[in-house]
Amino acid sequence: MLKVVLLMMIMMLGSQSEAQLNSDFYKESCPSLFHVVRRVVHRAVAREPRMGASLLRLFFHDCFVNGCDGSLLLDDTPSFLGEKTAGPSNNSVRGYEVIDKIKFKVEKICPGIVSCADILAITARDSVLLLGGPGWSVKLGRRDSTTANFAAANSGVIPSPASTLNNLINRFRAQGLSTRDMVVLSGAHTIGKAKCVTFRNRIYNESNINPSFAMSRRKSCPAANGSGDNKVANLDVRSPEMFDHSYYKQLLGNKGLLTSDQVLFNNGPTDSLVVAYSHSLRAFHRDFARAMVKMGDISPLTGSNGQIRHNCRRPN
Ligand code: HEM
Ligand SMILES: *[C@@H]1O[C@H](CO)[C@@H](O)[C@H](O)[C@H]1NC(C)=O
Ligand SMILES: *[C@@H]1O[C@H](CO)[C@@H](O)[C@H](O)[C@H]1NC(C)=O
Ligand SMILES: *[C@@H]1O[C@H](CO)[C@@H](O)[C@H](O)[C@H]1NC(C)=O
Numbered sequence: 352m353l354k355v356v357l358l359m360m361i362m363m364l365g366s367q368s369e370a371q372l373n374s375d376f377y378k379e380s381c382p383s384l385f386h387v388v389r390r391v392v393h394r395a396v397a398r399e400p401r402m403g404a405s406l407l408r409l410f411f412h413d414c415f416v417n418g419c420d421g422s423l424l425l426d427d428t429p430s431f432l433g434e435k436t437a438g439p440s441n442n443s444v445r446g447y448e449v450i451d452k453i454k455f456k457v458e459k460i461c462p463g464i465v466s467c468a469d470i471l472a473i474t475a476r477d478s479v480l481l482l483g484g485p486g487w488s489v490k491l492g493r494r495d496s497t498t499a500n501f502a503a504a505n506s507g508v509i510p511s512p513a514s515t516l517n518n519l520i521n522r523f524r525a526q527g528l529s530t531r532d533m534v535v536l537s538g539a540h541t542i543g544k545a546k547c548v549t550f551r552n553r554i555y556n557e558s559n560i561n562p563s564f565a566m567s568r569r570k571s572c573p574a575a576n577g578s579g580d581n582k583v584a585n586l587d588v589r590s591p592e593m594f595d596h597s598y599y600k601q602l603l604g605n606k607g608l609l610t611s612d613q614v615l616f617n618n619g620p621t622d623s624l625v626v627a628y629s630h631s632l633r634a635f636h637r638d639f640a641r642a643m644v645k646m647g648d649i650s651p652l653t654g655s656n657g658q659i660r661h662n663c664r665r666p667n
Contacts, residue, residue: 372490372651376469381461388453388470392477395449400592403478404543405446410475411539411646412440413468415526416504418650420496421467423504424450424663430498437504439511442581443546447664450474454663467663468493472647479643482542484594485636487644494657497666512549512609516619519611526649532642534615534624538635540586541598545608547572548580553610559617561605564588568608584608599629 377384396403413423416434423440424447425433434440435447450470457465469491480486510522523533553560554568573579585591586608587598598612602625607613616625628635658667 372492372648372653374488374490376491377461377465380464381457383460384457384465385473387456387460388473389477391449391453391456392474393481395446395452396478396481400482401543402446402449403482403592404539405444406449406478407475407539408444408543409446409450410471411536412444412504412509413471414646414649415509417496417500418652419468419472419493419647420650420652420657421471421493421660421663422496422499424467424471425496425499425666426664428665432501433499434501434504437501439509440504450663458661463659463661466493466495466657466659468495468651470663475643479594479639482592482594485640487640490644490647492653493651494653495660495663495666496652496657510611512545512611513552514611514614516614516617516621519614526646528642528645530621531624531638532645534621535628535635535638535642536646537612537615538596538598538628538639540609540612541596542591542594543586544583544591545586546580547582547584550584550608550610551576551580553608553613557610557613559605559613560607564604564606586612596628596632596635599625599635603629 392406395406409423410419412434413419413421416422423434423444426435427433435444450467453470453474454467457470472489472491472493476487476489508522508525510519514522519533520530523530523536528536550568551572551574554565554572555574568584571579571582571584588601588606589597601607602613602616605613607616615621628638661667
């Protein structure tokens with residue numbers, strides 16, 4: 352009896368894992384995949400450290416719109432509009448050329464094997480590691496979508512920088528991510544830059560902001576709507592190119608750049624998490640790695656769904 356039950360459990364596990372992602376997915380079919388990706392990411396980040404941030408953000412914007420399926424990378428076609436020009440990404444998400452370069456090299460060594468969605472997942476991990484963050488074992492086996500969804504990308508699934516805390520919590524919960532996941536993933540803003548248009552209201556109109564921080568940010572972000580919208584500032588004042596925990600220390604000092612950053616520490620229910628991550632780099636790194644794996648699990652296409660695109664910018 353016990354043997355039969357055990358056997359059934361093993362069979363169930365086996366059939367389940369067919370549709371699941373796993374880190375050995377390309378072990379036989381593309382053994383040098385990790386090496387090739389890392390080399391290109393390394394070169395891109397060495398040339399411009401901000402690119403590490405941009406590549407990490409690509410994965411977030413891909414996963415939050417209909418799952419981690421590479422849809423973000425598709426250009427407009429006669430039959431659909433891509434997601435690149437949707438509000439949260441237009442003139443802001445960058446790094447597409449680096450993904451093209453990686454895909455080109457990967458196609459040379461293992462043509463038709465590795466999805467663009469998986470390349471985004473590996474690239475995000477490598478970027479974080481290169482900037483001093485944690486590593487993690489990337490789960491693979493996602494396939495690529497054949498279409499993109501401009502309307503979905505504009506529907507608010509990617510939260511706005513003006514979000515309230517409740518808004519953030521709900522947006523992440525809708526993706527199967529907890530409040531803790533949301534707080535720790537927001538720590539990605541320990542690297543990279545934001546445009547004036549995304550933080551103007553915060554630096555001119557909010558009261559929970561350090562006055563000298565607001566003053567210094569105003570210098571490169573004029574008050575008038577539409578003027579200097581594209582001027583950028585570091586999301587983390589202290590160490591914008593290091594994947595450390597200074598993002599959380601900044602929040603304690605009311606120096607969050609975006610409204611959606613500072614709401615995490617504003618006499619609310621997530622204050623204690625912010626304090627914990629500001630104290631412990633280890634806890635931040637550990638939880639960030641876990642949450643990235645979880646984010647990478649959002650609605651992947653597997654099995655015979657989707658395709659392996661030859662060019663990340665268009666369906667085959
Ligand atoms: C919690 C909700 C989030 C909001 C409201 C948000 C919003 C933003 C905004 C407005 C920018 C600046 C874009 C620009 O001005 O061009 C930005 C940048 C960035 N975001 Fe987020 N974000 C969120 C979560 C995340 C997550 C989960 C990640 C990754 C795990 C992430 C990674 C980044 C990175 C790395 C940058 C800098 C990109 C660069 O310099 O190119 N963000 N985010
Ligand atoms: C994207 O930005 C460009 C340049 O600012 C603008 O011309 C275009 O209308 C925007 N696209 C959408 C769909 O809003
Ligand atoms: C600040 O808020 C007021 C009132 O809502 C608004 O009229 C003004 O344009 C805002 N200023 C900025 C820089 O966002
Ligand atoms: C500037 O933009 C803010 C935020 O979108 C808005 O609340 C405000 O009314 C605008 N101010 C003017 C003068 O148009």
